[in-house]
Amino acid sequence: MHTYQQKDPDDDVITALATGTGGALNVIRLSGRGCLDVARQVWRGKKFWRVPRTLCLGRVISIPEGTLIDRGLAVFFKGPHSYTGEDVVEFHLHGGGAVARQCLQALLAAGARFAEAGEFTRRAFLNGKLDLTQAEAVNDVIRAHSELALRLAQRQLDGALGKVLRRLYDELTMLRADCEAHLDFPDEDLDLPPVSEMEASVSRIIDQVNRLLQTGRMGEMVRQGVRVAIVGPPNAGKSSLLNCILGQDRAIVTHFPGTTRDTLEALAHIGQIPVCLVDTAGIRETDNPIEQEGIRRSFRTIA
Structure with missing residues (x-):
């Protein structure tokens, strides 16, 4: 995993609705250095930032009017212990388009900007919270149309595919090092595997990659139909x-x-x-x- 380090141009605070529209609950997320400064401007209630990962009751107000938007809960996740690896704030409010729209407008007025599509997950990837296979799986989970598609996406999100790929990568790296040692020091008495054993390892890795490609085509059919x-x-x-x-x-x-x-x-x-x-x-x-x-x-x- 990468070390926690927020980098330009991702130092700005982004916000978006983290839940689907039309439900009973709106979860609005903020991420980035300074997200607490933005959140404090629209929050009136218990100081949720004092105890990270603890929900606190309060009110969200508009800016600059200061009128009530909704009563709800707020929680702070201190980076790197968050989804994106950055400081994150979430507001858990009542469902409804008007509440979400007004809360987002207040956060924009306080200095945040709208997150681009997939930007929270992109930041999680850049900060080492997810590998590329897991980042792709987030979208698959959201778009899953069947139990099988959801189950496959959850396995990938859990890191199953990434673990296999990392293991194959490590094996190929070791084989490459052994091959280079054979070529660079042919007369040295080194403790290296025989060429026949290395050829067998390469064949086995090729078979595993081919099986992954076959399951990939099946997975694409399950995801996209x-x-x-x-x-x-x-x-x-x-x-x-x-x-x-x-x-x-x-x-x-x-x-x-x-x-x-x-x-x-x-x-x-x-x-x-x-x-x-x-x-x-x-x-x-x-x-x-x-x-x-x-x-x-x-x-x-x-x-």
Whole structure:
């Protein structure tokens, strides 16, 4: 892990809503050198910074008016013992867009700036709190569409992939050192592994890397899902198949050919793999310009 050291240009204080919108709770996070100075300007209540990692009750006020925004809790995480590795302050307030918006406006008026997308995690990576595989896993956890995707993302966030990669890197570093010793000191009586043993180690590492690549392709499918177009002539049962897979009447089904005029997308989970199903217009020769446009869109979907 890197030592705790805040560096330019990340010395400025950033803020953002750390929870999803529409929930019962808003968690608004501040990070960076000077975040306490910003937080103190909008806080009236118990001095939460005196005892780090302890929630304290108080009020958040607007700037410069000083009017009440919300009553809630505040907590201070002293760097490097925080998510980003920097000093961090969190306000735990009631849910609702108005509360979050006004609190963020007050923090901006106090000297913070909006965090860029993923900036908290970027700072955690730069400060050695996460390796690159864990930083990528944070986004996978947020975007997981199934239990399997969430489980894989949590394993990566826990460092499982990073540990494997570090071990392979260390083994390759040792092999490289042994190879250089063989080349630089061929006549010396050094305690080095025989070349055949080194070749076996290289082959084993290559096999492990290939297995990682295979699991990587599977992991990408679990995370991003697959896109499946249901294509065929009119009245072949495409829309009926879509409804059957979804277990609901998502697409209109009639006995008249050409009922589906446009592509219709729906998400299903098949074997915990997110599958985007695309119902398409029936493909046939027709003089109807509307149906012709639907058929063109069907071919674009196939392509």
